[in-house]
Amino acid sequence: MTRTIFPQIDPPQRLLMGPGPSNTYPRILRAMAADMLGQFDPEMTSYMNETMALYRDVFMTDNQWTLLINGTARAAIEAALVSLCEPENKVLIINNGRFGLLLSEISERIGAKTIMLDYSWGEVASLKEIEQAIIQHKPHVFACVHGDTSTTTAQPLEGVGEICRRYNVYSYVDATATLGAMPIDTDRWGIDIVSASLQKSMGGPPGCGLITISDRAAEFIFSRAHTELGLQEGSQERSQRSRIGSNYFDLAMIMNYWSEKRLNHHTEATSMLYAAREAACIILEEGLENCFKRHRLATKAISEGARAMGLALFGNDETRMYNVTGIYIPNHIDGEQIRAEMRNLFEIEIGSAFGPLKGKIWRIGTMGHNARPHKVFHTLMAFETVLRRAGLEIIPGKAIDAAFAVYEGNQ
Known part of the structure; x- marks a missing residue:
C-alpha cells in the first residue's frame, strides 16, 4: 500500500478580520508550547485555581464556579443547557439571529419544551417584552445570546437577571462573541450562567469553553448529581430530579473535578488551560x-x-x-x-x-x-x-x- 506523505504544515499568515476566529496573541501561542503536566500535579492544579480566579475578574463575578469546559464555545453552551434543563422543562429563548437558533437546537435535543421569542435578525428584545413572555410561559430557563455575530447586534441585559429571579427562572447567556470586548457584568446583571470561549475577543485559539455559574444554579445542578458534592442517591430532592443527560457535559461532575476534591472526570486539556490562563492575564493587565x-x-x-x-x-x-x-x-x-x-x-x-x-x-x-x-x-x-x-x-x-x-x- 502506498503511503501518502504530506509536507510540514505551513498555513498562510492571514489577518483574520471576520466574525471569528481572530488571530491569536503571540504570547498565548508561546504559552501553549510549554511542557505537559500530569492532571493532578500540584503545579497543574495551581494553574487551574489561578485560571478560575482570573476568569472571575473577566466575567466580573464572585462566582466560585468559574472554570473551563474542554471543547469549543458550543461545548460550554451545551454543558449549561443540558445541566440546567430537565426533559419537559420549558426554555424561553430570544430568537433574533443564528445563535439564538443554535440555543433552540440544543434545547430541543435535550428534550426541553422550547419557546421562541421571535424577532427579525438585528432586533433586540425589551425588558418589558422579556418579562411579559416569562409571565405568560412560566419557563424553567430563560436563554439568550449577548452578541450575535450573525447580526452584529448586542442584546441589552441590564435588569434581565432581576426579572428572572423575581419569577424563579434560571438565566443563561451565551457571551461567546463579546467576552473581552464588551462588559459582561455577570453579578450586577444577576445572570445565573454565562459561557464564552477564547477564539474571538479573548484573542486565543478555538477549543476552550469558558463558563461561570452562580451558587443558585450550582445548587440546582448538584441536586441532579450522583456525585460526592451532589445530594445523596436516596434523598427526597434527588428523587425528584432527572439525572443530567450527558456524561461529558455534566456540570456537576465538571465542578467536582475543578473543586479541591479533584474528583476525576476528564483529563484537562493542558495546552488549552495554558492558553486560557494567558488570555485572561493579557486582558486584565491591559x-x-x-x-x-x-x-x-x-x-x-x-x-x-x-x-x-x-x-x-x-x-x-x-x-x-x-x-x-x-x-x-x-x-x-x-x-x-x-x-x-x-x-x-x-x-x-x-x-x-x-x-x-x-x-x-x-x-x-x-x-x-x-x-x-x-x-x-x-x-x-x-x-x-x-x-x-x-x-x-x-x-x-x-x-x-x-x-x-x-x-x-x-x-
Whole structure:
C-alpha cells in the first residue's frame, strides 16, 4: 500500500478580520508550547485555581464556579443547557439571529419544551417584552445570546437577571462573541450562567469553553448529581430530579473535578488551560475598561471608514456590538469576489453572512489582538482598493481619513 506523505504544515499568515476566529496573541501561542503536566500535579492544579480566579475578574463575578469546559464555545453552551434543563422543562429563548437558533437546537435535543421569542435578525428584545413572555410561559430557563455575530447586534441585559429571579427562572447567556470586548457584568446583571470561549475577543485559539455559574444554579445542578458534592442517591430532592443527560457535559461532575476534591472526570486539556490562563492575564493587565475602549474604537473606525466610502451599515448604532460591523453589499458588487480579492491580494479575511442576511452584508470583525489601529487601517486600505477595482466610485483615502479621525478624536 502506498503511503501518502504530506509536507510540514505551513498555513498562510492571514489577518483574520471576520466574525471569528481572530488571530491569536503571540504570547498565548508561546504559552501553549510549554511542557505537559500530569492532571493532578500540584503545579497543574495551581494553574487551574489561578485560571478560575482570573476568569472571575473577566466575567466580573464572585462566582466560585468559574472554570473551563474542554471543547469549543458550543461545548460550554451545551454543558449549561443540558445541566440546567430537565426533559419537559420549558426554555424561553430570544430568537433574533443564528445563535439564538443554535440555543433552540440544543434545547430541543435535550428534550426541553422550547419557546421562541421571535424577532427579525438585528432586533433586540425589551425588558418589558422579556418579562411579559416569562409571565405568560412560566419557563424553567430563560436563554439568550449577548452578541450575535450573525447580526452584529448586542442584546441589552441590564435588569434581565432581576426579572428572572423575581419569577424563579434560571438565566443563561451565551457571551461567546463579546467576552473581552464588551462588559459582561455577570453579578450586577444577576445572570445565573454565562459561557464564552477564547477564539474571538479573548484573542486565543478555538477549543476552550469558558463558563461561570452562580451558587443558585450550582445548587440546582448538584441536586441532579450522583456525585460526592451532589445530594445523596436516596434523598427526597434527588428523587425528584432527572439525572443530567450527558456524561461529558455534566456540570456537576465538571465542578467536582475543578473543586479541591479533584474528583476525576476528564483529563484537562493542558495546552488549552495554558492558553486560557494567558488570555485572561493579557486582558486584565491591559485593564477591562481599556480593552473595551480599544474594541469600541476599532469598530467605530471601521464603521466610519465604510460610511466614508458611501457604504451603508446594517443594524443600529445603539445596539451594535463593539467588535463586529455589518456592511451592506452594494447592488452591483459581487460580495464573494470582494472577499476573495481581500484574501488573495492582501491575505485578509472578512466575513460573509447567512440566513436572511446571506449575500446582503459583509461582516468585518475587530477582535482581540486585531482590534488595533494599524490592523484597522490595513483592512480599510485593502477594502477600499478592491472595491475601487470592482468599479465602486470612491475618493481614494477617504476611508483612512475617517478612521484616523475616530482615533485622533479619542486621544
